[in-house]
Amino acid sequence: NIFNHQYDVHIGTDTFGLFATEYAGLLESADRIAIIADEYVAELYLPLLQEALKVLNRDISIKRVPAGEKCKTMAVFTDCQSFLLGEKFTRDSLLIAFGGGACGDLTGFVAATYMRGIRYIQCPTTILAHDSAVGGKTAINMPEGKNMVGAFHQPSSVIFNTRLLNTLPPREIRSGMAELVKHAFISNEDWANELLANPAFTQPSIPWLSTELLRGIKVKADIVIEDEFEHSTRKYLNFGHTFGHAVEAVCGFGELSHGESVMIGMAYALLLSETYGSINEEKTNEFIAFAMKHGYSFRPIHDYPFSSFITYMEKDKKASFGKLQFVLLNGIGRPFSKELTSLQCEKAFDQLKQRLE
Ligand code: NAD
């Protein structure tokens, strides 16, 4: 049980059975139920989810939304609201988000705002979504920027069936695994070292993932319980993200995935930690070698000048009062927040470039 609005997170290969057992009561208490599904995930797995819900003998509405990031738009958001109104959903209705982080963010935001807020269940289908499905941040994108319109709205539960991860393409595996590395680096040195030493890091088995993603979820949950609205420690979850977001934006969204960008961001944060925190040079180098070995690219560091990244970072919402805020490490597992000047950032950028040579 986690958060003030306590809810359970279930992860494993047989979790869909829970709809008919543990969650039968919750589903029965809803006057209407809709699955909002990533259309690609729906094609692969909707029958599996419908089969699990069949015993409830309910009429369940299905709304397919564009696969991946394309669903996080105002147009799709409006379309979903109209759909629910058309289907006569009320304040007692319930949504099920079925897809990766994008579908989860959209569905969560639809649930947060439909008739001032209805319940929803997160049913994540990507590795990355072990991060995004927990914590209650929901959002859609605006032409001006990612996640610019959203709300905090916690789900009623998270039901993660890791069997569905079998079809994830390598790029999505890499993207999601970067967030797992983040959870390890901000919480536990032994765990972080285990991940760095794992030769099968980007070919993870499903049982291994079930255990590891649960570990990641626990790190996130503990932090969110302490600081739901990001006044203090929740910031630590942004490790690698200040620079990572800049990389993602500068390269053009979709060019590098979120996690691939965050991997570069974490290398940069480790390098900054050598000077402003406490990380030794060997660790940063080990991290870079590990990332390269598993197919993460550092090309953007060579392809774009520092000025491109700093322009974005200064615009980013996490740069408070003109200052650039980073999460650095006083040793692995010991994150802290630090404001740096653009000159300090530039120096680290040049160092990173040298290290990559
Ligand atoms: P995604 O949801 O965009 O999905 C990536 C691709 O994988 C899509 O094309 C999708 O159709 C496909 N896919 C999903 N599940 C699959 C499966 N089981 N098999 C095969 N293909 C599958 O990507 P994501 O990385 O899960 O999520 C990224 C989003 O999450 C971003 O929008 C980001 O802003 C958001 N996010 C939110 C939070 C939060 O706290 N709310 C945290 C991190 C990221």
Ligand code: ZN
């Ligand atoms: Zn992230």
